Amino acid sequence: MPFERNREDQDKQDDRQDLGAASCAVHDSNRGLPGLSARIRRANAALKRHQIPSSASVTMSRLVDYSALPEALRDLGFGAVTFSYPLRTLPSSYLACAESPLVDFTPEELHASFEAVKALGKQFPVLNPGASIEDMQRHLHGEPERFGCLAGWKFFYLDWHLQLWRCHNWDRPPCDIREFDGTQRVRDGCTACMIDCYRDDSVMQHVGVAVSDGMRAAAQGDVREAWNHWADRRNLVSAGAAIRTATAWLRVP
Ligand code: SF4
Numbered sequence: 001m002p003f004e005r006n007r008e009d010q011d012k013q014d015d016r017q018d019l020g021a022a023s024c025a026v027h028d029s030n031r032g033l034p035g036l037s038a039r040i041r042r043a044n045a046a047l048k049r050h051q052i053p054s055s056a057s058v059t060m061s062r063l064v065d066y067s068a069l070p071e072a073l074r075d076l077g078f079g080a081v082t083f084s085y086p087l088r089t090l091p092s093s094y095l096a097c098a099e100s101p102l103v104d105f106t107p108e109e110l111h112a113s114f115e116a117v118k119a120l121g122k123q124f125p126v127l128n129p130g131a132s133i134e135d136m137q138r139h140l141h142g143e144p145e146r147f148g149c150l151a152g153w154k155f156f157y158l159d160w161h162l163q164l165w166r167c168h169n170w171d172r173p174p175c176d177i178r179e180f181d182g183t184q185r186v187r188d189g190c191t192a193c194m195i196d197c198y199r200d201d202s203v204m205q206h207v208g209v210a211v212s213d214g215m216r217a218a219a220q221g222d223v224r225e226a227w228n229h230w231a232d233r234r235n236l237v238s239a240g241a242a243i244r245t246a247t248a249w250l251r252v253p
């Protein structure tokens with residue numbers, strides 16, 4: 001799990017449930033849990049009664065039928081969806097990845113899946129920022145990405161042995177959580193992978209980090225440096241992404 005979730009998520013009590021396919025039969029069979037969809041439907045009804053918004057977390061796999069997904073999600077009682085970008089191998093202790101043909105895509109196939117997610121966003125609230133999805137498409141084509149990742153600086157992965165990792169995709173933990181004193185933080189604008197937990201949130205937090213960087217530079221008397229941070233054109237994209245995601249959450253019935 002990411003050590004730090006984005007502010008909108010922290011502020012609003014929520015419930016996310018993993019979903020793997022648009023069809024209930026395919027989903028339950030893939031999970032090996034008969035009746036799972038019926039239980040999800042009952043859980044969502046209970047959450048709604050207590051005014052707790054619920055979103056589905058869908059892994060982008062070959063099981064997903066993007067055109068059928070909005071209806072399936074509404075039928076299960078979800079008010080929004082967030083997509084997990086496919087993960088096949090990870091060097092850390094994180095286990096939510098698989099060498100499975102279900103998540104083995106060519107760059108062209110994955111690009112088409114991202115396009116399907118963007119199209120789906122016109123019919124159903126998608127919480128992944130469009131700017132992040134577009135960066136992932138640049139990543140697939142080896143093009144420069146607009147937003148560097150803030151994992152290791154603003155987000156971490158804490159495992160069940162209390163080892164603190166920069167992210168799921170790092171090959172060794174910098175330290176035990178009890179030894180963390182801030183000197184282990186790293187900020188290098190990494191763009192090595194497509195893990196949505198870090199990449200999506202990095203897009204939305206870019207503007208906050210830029211404002212803070214500018215204030216620090218201004219406090220040191222470096223007005224030009226401060227202005228460069230504040231006038232960074234990516235700030236508007238980042239703020240727009242954060243506002244759209246927060247708005248989608250607030251509209252979840
Ligand atoms: S881009 Fe990937 S590997 Fe690099 S810091 Fe972020 S999550 Fe870790």
